[in-house]
Amino acid sequence: MKCGIAIFPSKKIQDFANSYRKRYDTHYSLIPPHLTLKNTFEVEEDQIESVVKELHKIAAEIEPFPLRITKFSSFYPASNIIYLKVEPNESLTTLYNKLHSGPFQEQTEDAFVPHITIGRDLSNDEFSDVYGQLKMQKVHFEETVDRFHLLYQLENGSWTAYETFHLGKEQG
């Protein structure tokens, strides 16, 4: 089963992100606005409960932390993705690292750049237009992250939530 791990920000942020995603993000209908903590990884169906157990342990080790969004940014020229930039903080980075080490080790050369995608697969011209406007805009959201979700992907590319993990107050 293809799994992924993500934070869903508050409805307010999701509605804000969707106002852009509707026009600019080809994944708009596949998953709600999210911050990816771990990209697609394969889990055998009979291994899912042991993955869940490990994730509960990890969640218990990290207290709820702030999520701050400060501006629009982009991965250009590496890719044409436009996103809401999430300010890195120690808890978020620690959580990411735990989800990429031990039983969750994987080969990745990407640095962690926490973000909520709002545009992708745009033509170069469209990218320049849209990003040119967005990067001048002020954005400010601040809230507390107290949970993350394990999701699995259906054959049509969409994602279904499997389990919720609460930061700090887990029983392991």
Add this chain to the structure above:
Amino acid sequence: MKCGIAIFPSKKIQDFANSYRKRYDTHYSLIPPHLTLKNTFEVEEDQIESVVKELHKIAAEIEPFPLRITKFSSFYPASNIIYLKVEPNESLTTLYNKLHSGPFQEQTEDAFVPHITIGRDLSNDEFSDVYGQLKMQKVHFEETVDRFHLLYQLENGSWTAYETFHLGKEQG
């Protein structure tokens, strides 16, 4: 916040349902295939944690139970909805009743007909064609339900998972 409560069946059933929903269900991109336990209800944002607490209590009172799908069916003539019929059983009915009494009391005159919608908003002709074919087909799925989810609705009509509730093994 508009909330709802649903069971997501296994990936296998969801993929099967989506093969029809893609063509016949206008809600295809708003939510993965699901069995609705409680239709949209309003929860104030500062009340959500007390709702969550109540739902954990209810989940703890019901053991995991079988989900059996036996055929396609329809609400015609009340509506043109086509669905995968889920065999009622005592646990499922008890769960439904608990989600519609006490703090979750609501005015409803509908009997509980457990189902997974695969078609809606079809014209009369299309409905007759599609349902005429589907109702002759054999379907058989059987699995165990061990959880349900509280979801909330975004402004675009799509649903985001908020929390998972495990049947039986909850700590309340």
